[in-house]
Amino acid sequence: MQLFITSLNSGSNGNCYYVGNEQEAVLIDAGISCRETERRMLRLGLSMHTVKAIFISHEHTDHIRGVAQLAKKYQLPVFITPRTLNNSRIPQRDFPVKPLRGYEPVWIGELCVTAFPKQHDASDPHSFLVAYKGINIGVLTDIGAPCEHVINHFSQCHAAFLEANYDDELLEKGSYPYYLKSRVRGDKGHLSNQQALDLFKNHKPSFMSHVLLSHLSKDNNSPDLLRDLFTPHMENTQLILASRYEETPVYKIGINQEALQLL
Template identity: 65%
Template structure:
């Protein structure tokens, strides 16, 4: 491990809203803003995180569960928004022009000492992108809403010290569930979401030696089971901590990297640390 830690948390992860925090001691970015500004503020406050450190919001694509809280948050805190022209063109966002910053595939953007690499992914949206956030020798990937595992995803996953990785659905639960056929097809047709098995295959075949934390993300409420997918990954975890990101509340804040290689959670006190709840 290096001596340049990143602090990460999932503020919410699921079809009801997605928002991920990655930052160092000076500045941070949010990947997506799919929950309300008020709820984002409440969750960050409980974690002892400051909105004042958030210097940019990066938007992966235009679906509502990734942009629902964006306009209010960006306007209130005057936070620059990094978004592709196609994504903003296919959304109903009303953002002040001075806050909009376009990015393109494979661009690396500096936010203070952070470097954010933007790369394309497979998903049923206009110009969907995933992100790698780097601080010197520490790297965190945010990889959700993935129709399939592609070369770009594998290449970046292999570099991660920690990652948010989609485990959206269990194939059997989806197949036997009550969703209409067209929706089942949309989820699993290679442009929708990643199954537990697809994500696990990536984890087993491409896990970097330095991957200390894996946050299983964007779980379906109806087509997955947190305990099931957690067990699947823990059987192969070795030295990687497996965390299921809740669709109802924030995870703890995890320290990635650092001189001691610590995975400490940072809270004002142990009593204030939220415990995950799943519906």
């Protein structure tokens, strides 16, 4: 029993996360082009024909840019909340569109995908827990603050894509205008490095094997700074920094930690 996970891209230039078993997989968001999604999956030895559905977290362009072309080409159902769909401006809908609602599990083969509300400046934003035979993967990005929904699901994860968007000092001293700084660090903006670390330290379950820090800001963060911040607190959890320029390796996630390994 194991799940395969990878970040195909993570950042304001596009977000797309893959979670699957041997038979079926889902994409959480489709913020890079169809062609680039295919290229990155091919490099990883993954097949688009294993992907059975796309789940959309919210309507911002970096999460939906590639969804129409990808869903049309492979006739993939797109699960999206009605309010997110109404605000998404997806250019064409000649593919199956399925309603998504918080806390209503969706079964894709043996994968169970549950959306739950989060705080972000979008019409109806949700994060996700993907479960398979007792293995839980969280996709927790674009979060203004770690609300009870996020904390509850993070504490169940064997692995998680966790937002660590900005360093407080870099944001404060950076070139962003005041209104944008306020948006980023507001309760409906993004998680700071320190907020992500606090969530990790206070609510990480003992069985979490991997955390993939995600959605790093190009201008207001530093991979080295983030790595230095988290490394002293990792214990038995492997730290991965998801890139805004390329895919991560594929990781195998299972319940028996001794069996966990990088592909």
